[in-house]
Amino acid sequence: MENRRSKREAILNSALKIFERDGFYKAKVEDIAKEANVGKGTIYEYFDSKKDLFYQMVKSMVDQYIDDIQRIAEEDIDAISKLQNIVGFHLKPNKCDGNLGYVIHVEAIKSGIGEELKLLYMGLRSRQIDLTEKIILEGIESKVFKEINAYMAAMFFIGGVHQFNIELNHIERNSDNEKNIDVEEILDTFLNGLAR
Amino acid sequence: MENRRSKREAILNSALKIFERDGFYKAKVEDIAKEANVGKGTIYEYFDSKKDLFYQMVKSMVDQYIDDIQRIAEEDIDAISKLQNIVGFHLKPNKCDGNLGYVIHVEAIKSGIGEELKLLYMGLRSRQIDLTEKIILEGIESKVFKEINAYMAAMFFIGGVHQFNIELNHIERNSDNEKNIDVEEILDTFLNGLAR
Amino acid sequence: MENRRSKREAILNSALKIFERDGFYKAKVEDIAKEANVGKGTIYEYFDSKKDLFYQMVKSMVDQYIDDIQRIAEEDIDAISKLQNIVGFHLKPNKCDGNLGYVIHVEAIKSGIGEELKLLYMGLRSRQIDLTEKIILEGIESKVFKEINAYMAAMFFIGGVHQFNIELNHIERNSDNEKNIDVEEILDTFLNGLAR
Amino acid sequence: MENRRSKREAILNSALKIFERDGFYKAKVEDIAKEANVGKGTIYEYFDSKKDLFYQMVKSMVDQYIDDIQRIAEEDIDAISKLQNIVGFHLKPNKCDGNLGYVIHVEAIKSGIGEELKLLYMGLRSRQIDLTEKIILEGIESKVFKEINAYMAAMFFIGGVHQFNIELNHIERNSDNEKNIDVEEILDTFLNGLAR
DNA sequence: AATGAATGAGGATTCATTCAT
DNA sequence: AATGAATGAATCCTCATTCAT
Numbered sequence: 069m070e071n072r073r074s075k076r077e078a079i080l081n082s083a084l085k086i087f088e089r090d091g092f093y094k095a096k097v098e099d100i101a102k103e104a105n106v107g108k109g110t111i112y113e114y115f116d117s118k119k120d121l122f123y124q125m126v127k128s129m130v131d132q133y134i135d136d137i138q139r140i141a142e143e144d145i146d147a148i149s150k151l152q153n154i155v156g157f158h159l160k161p162n163k164c165d166g167n168l169g170y171v172i173h174v175e176a177i178k179s180g181i182g183e184e185l186k187l188l189y190m191g192l193r194s195r196q197i198d199l200t201e202k203i204i205l206e207g208i209e210s211k212v213f214k215e216i217n218a219y220m221a222a223m224f225f226i227g228g229v230h231q232f233n234i235e236l237n238h239i240e241r242n243s244d245n246e247k248n249i250d251v252e253e254i255l256d257t258f259l260n261g262l263a264r
Numbered sequence: 265m266e267n268r269r270s271k272r273e274a275i276l277n278s279a280l281k282i283f284e285r286d287g288f289y290k291a292k293v294e295d296i297a298k299e300a301n302v303g304k305g306t307i308y309e310y311f312d313s314k315k316d317l318f319y320q321m322v323k324s325m326v327d328q329y330i331d332d333i334q335r336i337a338e339e340d341i342d343a344i345s346k347l348q349n350i351v352g353f354h355l356k357p358n359k360c361d362g363n364l365g366y367v368i369h370v371e372a373i374k375s376g377i378g379e380e381l382k383l384l385y386m387g388l389r390s391r392q393i394d395l396t397e398k399i400i401l402e403g404i405e406s407k408v409f410k411e412i413n414a415y416m417a418a419m420f421f422i423g424g425v426h427q428f429n430i431e432l433n434h435i436e437r438n439s440d441n442e443k444n445i446d447v448e449e450i451l452d453t454f455l456n457g458l459a460r
Numbered sequence: 461m462e463n464r465r466s467k468r469e470a471i472l473n474s475a476l477k478i479f480e481r482d483g484f485y486k487a488k489v490e491d492i493a494k495e496a497n498v499g500k501g502t503i504y505e506y507f508d509s510k511k512d513l514f515y516q517m518v519k520s521m522v523d524q525y526i527d528d529i530q531r532i533a534e535e536d537i538d539a540i541s542k543l544q545n546i547v548g549f550h551l552k553p554n555k556c557d558g559n560l561g562y563v564i565h566v567e568a569i570k571s572g573i574g575e576e577l578k579l580l581y582m583g584l585r586s587r588q589i590d591l592t593e594k595i596i597l598e599g600i601e602s603k604v605f606k607e608i609n610a611y612m613a614a615m616f617f618i619g620g621v622h623q624f625n626i627e628l629n630h631i632e633r634n635s636d637n638e639k640n641i642d643v644e645e646i647l648d649t650f651l652n653g654l655a656r
Numbered sequence: 657m658e659n660r661r662s663k664r665e666a667i668l669n670s671a672l673k674i675f676e677r678d679g680f681y682k683a684k685v686e687d688i689a690k691e692a693n694v695g696k697g698t699i700y701e702y703f704d705s706k707k708d709l710f711y712q713m714v715k716s717m718v719d720q721y722i723d724d725i726q727r728i729a730e731e732d733i734d735a736i737s738k739l740q741n742i743v744g745f746h747l748k749p750n751k752c753d754g755n756l757g758y759v760i761h762v763e764a765i766k767s768g769i770g771e772e773l774k775l776l777y778m779g780l781r782s783r784q785i786d787l788t789e790k791i792i793l794e795g796i797e798s799k800v801f802k803e804i805n806a807y808m809a810a811m812f813f814i815g816g817v818h819q820f821n822i823e824l825n826h827i828e829r830n831s832d833n834e835k836n837i838d839v840e841e842i843l844d845t846f847l848n849g850l851a852r
Numbered sequence: 853a854a855t856g857a858a859t860g861a862g863g864a865t866t867c868a869t870t871c872a873t
Numbered sequence: 874a875a876t877g878a879a880t881g882a883a884t885c886c887t888c889a890t891t892c893a894t
Contacts, residue, residue, distance in 0.1 A: 072857090091370050093289030097885065107859040112886065167373055173366050173430075174287050204458065213458040220453050223431060224424035231423025234369075257416050261457030262400065262409040268874090293868060294877095303876040305870080314868065464853090483762050485681030489889060490856095499855040501891080510889065562761050565822075566679050569755055596850065605850040612837065612845050615823060616816035623815025626761075649808050653849030654792065654801040660878090685864065695880040697866080706864065 078104045083125040088168040141199045147207030274300045279321040284364040343403030470496045475517040480560040533591045539599030666692045671713040676756040729787045735795030746821045
């Protein structure tokens with residue numbers, strides 16, 4: 069039934085919203101249900117438990133995310149453009165939310181939700197680093213980058229990108245001293261460093 | 265009584281450990297009490313509530329942390345050495361744990377624990393960025409760094425450092441393909457960038 | 461429609477099976493529906509509620525049971541042969557299951573299901589005792605039995621028969637030290653007692 | 657603490673009362689708590705779960721019951737007197753309640769509560785039959801009883817006794833046509849049978 | 853007539869907090 | 874001051890029942 073898939077989708081979206089707002093333990097299944105305009109029981113028609121719902125929500129996020137950055141990594145463009153696109157992707161609001169990332173991180177590390185979640189999360193991290201590392205290696209190969217430790221550079225890149233994501237989506241949003249942040253400048257900082 | 269202060273300290277240390285392991289909502293007051301070798305009721309002699317305990321724990325962490333990096337920032341050494349020390353400080357295990365940082369972030373953003381926590385956390389972030397920014401500005405002034413956007417560079421620096429912290433304390437720890445990460449190399453990546 | 465009656469019958473049979481296995485409260489309407497190869501909603505086309513289904517199931521069991529032992533009681537044979545047939549009837553597996561009897565007893569005594577069930581059950585018990593008592597009185601009249609308290613003897617007879625039924629259908633079934641139990645011997649014990 | 661044991665006892669007594677009245681699934685933990693004049697949460701200080709409470713309650717009943725009939729079986733009196741005492745014991749109201757026996761039987765057979773309960777119950781049954789069988793064998797040895805199948809006789813005896821127990825405690829109690837039932841007469845029926 | 857997706861009342865269980873000792 | 878037994882509010886989850894198709 070077409071309807072079944074769409075209701076599942078609706079629940080996942082509510083879950084995303086509520087889990088992001090409240091974290092796993094504070095979130096109430098009933099609130100997720102309300103948000104999705106379904107009854108409490110309905111959630112259990114589609115998911116085994118609150119934990120399962122969380123896991124499935126994370127899984128759908130992760131799958132989408134990996135898909136997205138993979139697509140960027142596989143484009144037929146130079147390494148710098150790829151990095152540029154990745155930065156751009158992370159600054160787009162709602163597209164990939166850093167706060168949810170923190171929530172997932174916390175629950176995955178605790179693994180009070182299940183070993184599977186931990187694996188999923190670890191997989192995401194290594195995939196993220198791998199892809200970035202590969203892009204950097206491409207850049208090295210094509211002589212655009214110098215012979216740098218690609219793993220380390222990848223870590224730096226991801227860390228920096230996340231920092232901007234959080235800052236923009238959750239911190240800045242509340243304050244008024246709007247700092248203009250643009251992709252070009254971020255990338256420049258990363259590529260050229262500070263040293264004179 | 266001297267004893268009173270030390271028991272409070274003991275509870276804060278247990279709280280740190282358990283909250284880091286379990287997050288705010290999963291953590292049980294009883295577990296914190298056990299860890300501190302005190303009775304459950306005793307915790308309420310020293311703290312108003314679980315939320316208060318969390319807040320006080322965060323506060324003591326934050327105060328300590330700001331103290332530490334402030335001390336580094338105020339040393340009479342050049343900007344590069346300061347950054348080096350900051351990186352080194354964050355890689356020292358147990359000294360400042362990235363996972364707890366995530367836990368705090370999540371609870372602070374939700375502010376289900378109280379507006380004060382949010383303020384405390386925001387204060388920490390801006391302080392962290394300010395200090396780093398200031399160090400970078402010092403470097404620019406003394407012509408060691410080029411005329412770069414210091415705010416942006418600070419964000420990148422902090423993001424990268426966190427990424428390494430998490431990777432080392434929580435991810436690597438479990439895997440065996442030990443990647444040697446040393447302060448020198450990290451800083452080099454940051455200072456000189458990738459570009460040829 | 462002929463079909464309607466047969467579907468009702470199918471549901472009653474499933475109900476019998478599931479209620480016997482799980483008892484009233486543990487049994488799920490959905491399981492009964494599955495067992496009967498009908499939809500969950502269909503059950504409510506034939507029965508008002510789970511309680512009603514239980515009641516109707518018990519009623520159909522009870523009617524059948526009373527019919528059966530009544531037929532035995534009315535045969536044109538001597539009292540001893542009647543008792544023999546009653547024992548034989550209860551030892552036949554699947555014919556009349558002692559465990560369901562316990563389930564019914566429990567629910568009927570609690571009467572959380574309804575006063576009607578209690579009445580039905582009480583009626584069954586008194587009918588059972590009455591019939592047996594009557595057979596024994598026949599035996600006394602025809603000088604085959606002595607002038608014994610027929611009510612008491614009936615109670616003993618029924619109690620003993622139930623005990624064998626349970627033992628055979630639920631306990632023995634699991635163990636291996638098969639004790640041969642045959643109708644002749646049971647009846648002999650009952651008729652002649654232990655005393656030398 | 658003396659108090660701790662007595663509160664546990666109080667909860668077990670309430671459990672006995674409520675489980676007997678409602679059966680396992682219908683019984684509410686809250687009702688048991690109310691009956692024992694404790695808070696709902698207190699029950700979980702003494703028992704792991706509703707199932708555990710049921711099991712412990714059954715265990716304490718079973719232990720007491722086996723103790724009681726064992727004591728009777730070991731007295732230094734003749735076989736007939738022992739049987740007489742066993743009948744007397746079962747007719748004493750509140751001393752050993754047949755309805756609870758049914759409840760236990762139903763839950764034990766289903767073993768939805770746990771395999772342990774089943775084992776406990778099976779142990780009770782076999783113990784009950786063993787003891788009775790032994791008494792009968794004593795009687796045979798001392799030439800008071802004839803060379804009868806002792807196992808079968810034991811089954812009959814127990815079945816009859818239970819029947820009386822139920823009849824007296826749960827059925828008769830409600831009706832008015834009081835039938836005088838006394839131990840002597842019951843035993844006479846059992847020992848001498850019906851046959852002339 | 854038959855279905856099963858949707859519902860929400862109901863109940864087991866957890867755990868922050870209190871308070872008598 | 875310190876404790877931990879007791880509590881009940883809060884929340885996950887189940888399942889009888891309804892109703893749109």
